[in-house]
Amino acid sequence: MPSSVIRRFDYDPSRRRLSVTFTSGDRYDYQAVPPEVADGLRGAVSKGRFFSARIRDRYAFERHPKTE
Template sequence: MDFPDSSVIRSADYDPVARTLDVIFKGGGRYTYFNVPERIFDALVEASSAGEYFNSHIRDQYSGRQCQ
């Protein structure tokens, strides 16, 4: 899913089986977050500000790692 209106997030994809959230930032970084409920991804998609939602509900709430 692309986020053309976000100044922070380029795109995000969710895998409901693995419960992983892959986020690509406009600055070029890519991270995978683990054990993320699908409702969190749905809320990210619906948020008026994807960057603010990410910062307050995902970044420090779920374990993640930078991908190459």
């Protein structure tokens, strides 16, 4: 299901890194994300709600602002 907040996301299980690109164009790479959390995001009906409850403010991240 499309999200009004999250444009796309990718998960690298070998590095346990979840990359989330928001509709603003900013990308955040979240570190040490367990595979079950990434699977939960993948299967969530509301990606934004799941992200807010289970990922935001829980994992260290690196921000990559949109460049124009």
